[in-house]
Amino acid sequence: MACYLLAQFPEAQERLRLEVQHALAGQERPLEFDDLRRLPYGTALFNETLRLYPPLSFFIREATADGALGESRCPMGALLAVSPWVIQRHEQHWSDPNAFRPERFLAGSATAEERAWARDAWLPFGLGPRKCPGAAFALQEALLVLAELVRRHRLLPEPGHTPDLVGRLTLRSRNGIRLRLERLSRS
Numbered sequence: 140m141a142c143y144l145l146a147q148f149p150e151a152q153e154r155l156r157l158e159v160q161h162a163l164a165g166q167e168r169p170l171e172f173d174d175l176r177r178l179p180y181g182t183a184l185f186n187e188t189l190r191l192y193p194p195l196s197f198f199i200r201e202a203t204a205d206g207a208l209g210e211s212r213c214p215m216g217a218l219l220a221v222s223p224w225v226i227q228r229h230e231q232h233w234s235d236p237n238a239f240r241p242e243r244f245l246a247g248s249a250t251a252e253e254r255a256w257a258r259d260a261w262l263p264f265g266l267g268p269r270k271c272p273g274a275a276f277a278l279q280e281a282l283l284v285l286a287e288l289v290r291r292h293r294l295l296p297e298p299g300h301t302p303d304l305v306g307r308l309t310l311r312s313r314n315g316i317r318l319r320l321e322r323l324s325r326s
Contacts, residue, residue, distance in 0.1 A: 140192040141185055141285050143302060143316050144239055146294040151241060155181050159286045170286055172279060181282050183244035186261070191239060193223035193263035196306035200269070223262050224306065232260040295319040 145152040155178075159170070162177035175182070202217045213219070228236045233243070233256055242248035244257055264274035271277070288294070297319055302312035 140302075140316070141188040141281070142288065142294050142318055143296075144188055144191075145184075145285075145289065146296040146318050148239060151184060151239070152289055152294060155184060155286065156289050159290045170283055170290075172283070174286075175279055175282055178282060178286060179245060180241065181286055182278075184241040185278060185282050185285065186244040186257070187239060187241040189263040190227045190233075190243075190261055191237075192304075192310055193227060194309050195263070195265070196224040196310045197222040198265060221262075224310070226260050226262065229260070232256045291323060293321040293323060295321055 145155070158178055158180045162174045163170070197220050200219050200221060202213050202215055202219060205215050206213045208219075226232065230236050234253070243253040246254075249257065264271035264277075295318060297317035300314075300317040302316050303314045305311060305313045
């Protein structure tokens with residue numbers, strides 16, 4: 140979905156491309172893991188993609204103690220459905236919740252409220268002890284691939300194509316993600 144969003148928002152794509160070029164300081168070499176810390180906008184962009192399109196649209200947890208959820212009683216052993224899709228698009232947590240705004244995850248641009256929600260209401264990999272153990276690695280790998288792709292190509296939308304999202308075990312598009320790639324000239 141990050142590629143789809145970049146094709147829809149060329150200004151974000153260009154900003155990432157410039158950030159990658161700056162991180163490499165004109166060197167013609169592949170990006171490395173050490174370069175990732177010089178891609179704060181790329182990280183924010185990917186985090187925003189995961190906020191809008193979490194890999195898991197819901198997950199189930201078992202209550203380990205009696206408690207309450209708002210006005211409702213939640214007995215020990217009850218199954219709870221947690222939906223990152225709903226939480227991460229909820230208007231109580233995010234301003235303009237359905238908009239693509241990577242800046243909400245960018246240290247110098249995010250408001251204090253956005254930083255708090257990014258910490259407390261961003262859960263594309265789950266939470267607590269059951270959080271995906273590969274989350275950090277997945278984020279690094281995805282950012283490396285995305286940055287290399289944008290460095291070498293312009294991502295363009297496929298006219299008339301809109302992904303038809305379905306939530307099964309993972310969130311995916313029933314009709315695929317179609318884009319056009321335009322190779323950038325090396326100068």
